[in-house]
Amino acid sequence: xxxxxxxxxxxxxxxxKAFVAGEILPHEELVERQGFVPEDLFQxxxxxxxxxxxxxxNMPEEHGGGGLGSLERxxxxxxxxxxxxxxxxxxxxxxxxxxxxxxxQIETYLKPTIRGExxxxxxxTEPGAGSDARAITTRAVKDGDDxxxxxxxxxxxxxxxxxxxxxxxxxxxxxxxxxxxxxxxAFLVDKDSAGVSVAPLKCVSNRGLVSTTIGLxxxxxxxRNILGEEGLGFKMAKAWIFSGRVMLAANCxxxxxxxxxxxxxxxxxxxxxGQTIGKFQGTAFKLADMAMNIHAARLMVFDAAxxxxxxxxxxxxxxxxxxxxxxxxxxxxxxxxxxxxGLGIAEDLPLQRFWRDARVERIWEGxxxxxxxxxxxxxxxxxxx
Ligand SMILES: Cc1cc2nc3c(=O)[nH]c(=O)nc-3n(C[C@H](O)[C@H](O)[C@H](O)COP(=O)(O)OP(=O)(O)OC[C@H]3O[C@@H](n4cnc5c(N)ncnc54)[C@H](O)[C@@H]3O)c2cc1C
Numbered sequence: 001x002x003x004x005x006x007x008x009x010x011x012x013x014x015x016x017k018a019f020v021a022g023e024i025l026p027h028e029e030l031v032e033r034q035g036f037v038p039e040d041l042f043q044x045x046x047x048x049x050x051x052x053x054x055x056x057x058n059m060p061e062e063h064g065g066g067g068l069g070s071l072e073r074x075x076x077x078x079x080x081x082x083x084x085x086x087x088x089x090x091x092x093x094x095x096x097x098x099x100x101x102x103x104x105q106i107e108t109y110l111k112p113t114i115r116g117e118x119x120x121x122x123x124x125t126e127p128g129a130g131s132d133a134r135a136i137t138t139r140a141v142k143d144g145d146d147x148x149x150x151x152x153x154x155x156x157x158x159x160x161x162x163x164x165x166x167x168x169x170x171x172x173x174x175x176x177x178x179x180x181x182x183x184x185x186a187f188l189v190d191k192d193s194a195g196v197s198v199a200p201l202k203c204v205s206n207r208g209l210v211s212t213t214i215g216l217x218x219x220x221x222x223x224r225n226i227l228g229e230e231g232l233g234f235k236m237a238k239a240w241i242f243s244g245r246v247m248l249a250a251n252c253x254x255x256x257x258x259x260x261x262x263x264x265x266x267x268x269x270x271x272x273x274g275q276t277i278g279k280f281q282g283t284a285f286k287l288a289d290m291a292m293n294i295h296a297a298r299l300m301v302f303d304a305a306x307x308x309x310x311x312x313x314x315x316x317x318x319x320x321x322x323x324x325x326x327x328x329x330x331x332x333x334x335x336x337x338x339x340x341x342g343l344g345i346a347e348d349l350p351l352q353r354f355w356r357d358a359r360v361e362r363i364w365e366g367x368x369x370x371x372x373x374x375x376x377x378x379x380x381x382x383x384x385x
Pocket of ligand 1: 121122123124125129130131132154155156157158203211360363364365366367368369370373
């Protein structure tokens with residue numbers, strides 16, 4: 001496959017890069033120090049990204065979104081990946097699962113979200129169910145034309161800002177030949193519904209991107225707010241999970257390139273024992289490994305994105321690209337920090353932030369262990385005797 005990007009894609013990458021440099025990077029330190037994005041800054045970045053046409057790039061054009069294909073999206077995500085998630089996620093790429101909106105949901109949820117008037121968050125994980133998503137216990141019980149949802153969610157990104165949530169709940173149990181199987185349903189739940197509570201959960205990665213815990217205490221939701229079909233929520237979530245894994249990998253490439261750029265510049269200027277540290281092979285070879293691994297991750301991202309656009313990306317390939325890129329950015333930011341010596345760990349420089357931010361990449365879109373599980377099972381099946 002040929003991954004050389006064409007003129008249009010290059011222009012898109014350049015304009016996102018310029019947007020990130022001009023509208024996002026100058027505010028990173030403030031957000032990091034405060035641990036949240038001040039409201040006026042949030043509105044400013046949102047407004048400017050809408051004006052620049054970088055808002056809801058992943059959503060269908062027919063509803064006002066950017067309508068980008070997977071390759072173009074991956075190009076954009078590499079550029080956004082250079083910046084802290086706390087700010088670049090304001091240029092919202094709503095949960096792809098929202099494409100399942102139908103009927104009134106399109107006017108009430110999808111289109112206002114694409115226009116930046118409403119904001120979603122994706123609420124699957126629970127205190128007792130992360131990797132093992134089927135273990136969720138939040139339940140939805142039918143009551144006339146409504147459902148009553150009770151349970152709790154954990155680590156939900158952006159729920160403080162969001163005004164509605166895509167909540168996964170168990171809406172029943174099916175008897176199958178392999179035993180009872182939970183029916184999972186996705187609901188669109190307005191955050192101001194009675195019984196919803198949201199509290200912040202502090203994390204060391206992307207400090208300004210506030211995670212949350214959500215309480216759902218007998219929350220009444222009308223049947224028309226079921227996203228997709230009752231009982232098919234999990235199937236739907238799985239169908240969209242690949243895109244999250246590939247785009248996260250693209251973000252990792254962007255952050256790793258930024259860290260390598262700083263490390264290489266430093267290696268060309270910092271002197272020790274009478275020469276710049278880049279002249280020591282021990283330092284120079286770190287840069288060689290960074291460049292090679294970033295390149296490999298980039299190729300994997302564009303290969304996966306191309307396969308996504310052709311609808312032929314396998315679960316194993318999605319796991320491989322996410323695993324490789326997330327571990328790669330961990331190594332690159334760690335080595336870049338090391339090349340700065342003591343200054344690497346100093347709060348005044350952003351390297352320690354890159355290093356902290358990179359850490360979550362091995363967890364939040366599927367842990368490294370889960371990816372290895374998926375990949376190894378596929379390899380074993382391929383060579384089954
Ligand atoms: C900052 C942040 C933001 C997040 N945002 C969201 C969000 O917006 N919405 C949402 O729904 N979720 C979100 N998550 C949750 C995220 O998807 C989970 O953290 C992730 O799936 C892992 O689940 P867990 O944390 O419960 O860990 P667990 O599943 O409890 O795993 C604990 C450890 O056990 C290992 N393990 C588990 N099963 C296996 C296995 N089969 N084989 C080998 N090892 C295994 C894991 O790899 C891990 O090392 C977020 C998480 C973080 C940290």
